[in-house]
Amino acid sequence: MNDLVTPLAIQEVLRQRLAPEIGAYKTCALLEFARWNNAGIHALWLGSVSYLLDTARVKVAYISNHRNFSPEQLARRAGKAPIIFRAGVLNDGWSGTIELVDFCNRLITTYRDRPIIFLPRSISFNSQAKFQELVKTFNAHPRLTVLVRDEASYALAMEHLNCRVSLMPDIAFQLADKLQSVSFNTPTDKILFLRRSDWPADPAFDPKNFGLSNLVVQDWSTTQALRLPWRVRGLNRLWRAVWLTRLAVPAEWRSRRRWLKAATSPSQRDARFHFSWQMLHQSLYQLQQYRLVITNRLHGHILCVLLGIPNIVLPGPHRNTDVIFQSWTAQIPYCRFATTAADIKRLAQELLDKFPTPSRPVRLPLNSQSR
Numbered sequence: 001m002n003d004l005v006t007p008l009a010i011q012e013v014l015r016q017r018l019a020p021e022i023g024a025y026k027t028c029a030l031l032e033f034a035r036w037n038n039a040g041i042h043a044l045w046l047g048s049v050s051y052l053l054d055t056a057r058v059k060v061a062y063i064s065n066h067r068n069f070s071p072e073q074l075a076r077r078a079g080k081a082p083i084i085f086r087a088g089v090l091n092d093g094w095s096g097t098i099e100l101v102d103f104c105n106r107l108i109t110t111y112r113d114r115p116i117i118f119l120p121r122s123i124s125f126n127s128q129a130k131f132q133e134l135v136k137t138f139n140a141h142p143r144l145t146v147l148v149r150d151e152a153s154y155a156l157a158m159e160h161l162n163c164r165v166s167l168m169p170d171i172a173f174q175l176a177d178k179l180q181s182v183s184f185n186t187p188t189d190k191i192l193f194l195r196r197s198d199w200p201a202d203p204a205f206d207p208k209n210f211g212l213s214n215l216v217v218q219d220w221s222t223t224q225a226l227r228l229p230w231r232v233r234g235l236n237r238l239w240r241a242v243w244l245t246r247l248a249v250p251a252e253w254r255s256r257r258r259w260l261k262a263a264t265s266p267s268q269r270d271a272r273f274h275f276s277w278q279m280l281h282q283s284l285y286q287l288q289q290y291r292l293v294i295t296n297r298l299h300g301h302i303l304c305v306l307l308g309i310p311n312i313v314l315p316g317p318h319r320n321t322d323v324i325f326q327s328w329t330a331q332i333p334y335c336r337f338a339t340t341a342a343d344i345k346r347l348a349q350e351l352l353d354k355f356p357t358p359s360r361p362v363r364l365p366l367n368s369q370s371r
Helices: 006-021 039-055 069-076 095-110 126-141 151-160 171-179 236-245 250-263 269-285 298-307 321-330 341-352
Strands: 028-031 057-065 084-085 088-091 116-124 144-148 163-167 191-194 213-220 292-295 311-313 335-337
Touching: 006 039, 006 116, 006 163, 006 171, 006 292, 028 039, 028 069, 039 116, 039 171, 039 298, 057 069, 088 095, 095 126, 095 321, 116 250, 116 321, 144 151, 144 321, 151 163, 151 269, 151 341, 171 269, 191 269, 213 341, 250 269, 292 341, 298 311, 298 321, 298 335, 311 321, 311 341, 335 341
Parallel strands: 028 057, 028 084, 084 116, 088 116, 116 144, 144 163, 191 213, 191 292, 292 311, 311 335
Antiparallel strands: none
16 A cells, blocks of 8 residues: 555554444454553554444443453353454464463354454464464354454465455554544653563664664563562562552653543443553653654554654564564654664664654544544
8 A cells, every 4th residue: 555654544444444344243242351561462452442432333242351251251241242352463472372372262163153353463373283273263163254464464364264354454553543642741862772571682683783872772661570479479560550650650640640531431441441541651651752762562663653753663573563564654754664783773863864853743632533
């Protein structure tokens, strides 16, 4: 596509392509609410929720994840309504995603009496046996829809799946109109390297080789945790709730309280939604402190796109970072992709010269929503 030069343009493509997949339904069950402290998962959850509740006007009658799913609760609350999985990934990259794939296989085998829809996902497997198990299960369901968010996943799904498959942007772009008006603080002159801490660091992208003197290296602030034995791990929740989210950065807490009242609709004030909005705010507040962001986190890149922050994308541990960039965000004027560490200083200077003052797309009212 040749006109994806703004976040709102990508959002429009997302909504146009989601409409025929979701528009016929009035009620659904929504599975896999965000449990982890990874800001990207919360962006996916809130994009999924926002589309269903605010754009498609679908009633979400039952919510769970694979660890607390109850067939009895599903039957009582949602009957035979469609089951919708939030957006994300289908892969065997780590234990959490393997658990999810196994849960999907069990659910698809059990519930063949209703539509099942996967909101936009990336698909990649290291184990061919695990992938073939998924293909066999998916192909046996008569009313399955798999939505994918990148060209590589689309090609894989079209080759192996006989269900309905459609290509569309990452569902975090559903939040574009909400985030266009967000401005929590004034950026400093520092540059952020938002680097994954849950994966071994890539020595090819050692920040010492970037040639940037004002570089700050962090992961999502939401991922911070105390190093505690498992017996007292509940203290981490208390530490986050009291210290990280209130006392450590009082200005961020005050900003979050004001924003939550304005940004969330009454339908999104369930505790599971509220926690995700808190996580999202903490991440946006973190990103907006910097003039330029370098990242190997997919949603570090996408949230920078939505906020209008110049950013450089690096290859991530999975292929979805580079293929999603090529599929959807390569035309955004304040984004670049670096294939080697040697590219970074040149690209950083190019963006800083092109956007000498903090770049923000055209503002919309905070409560602006497309219906």
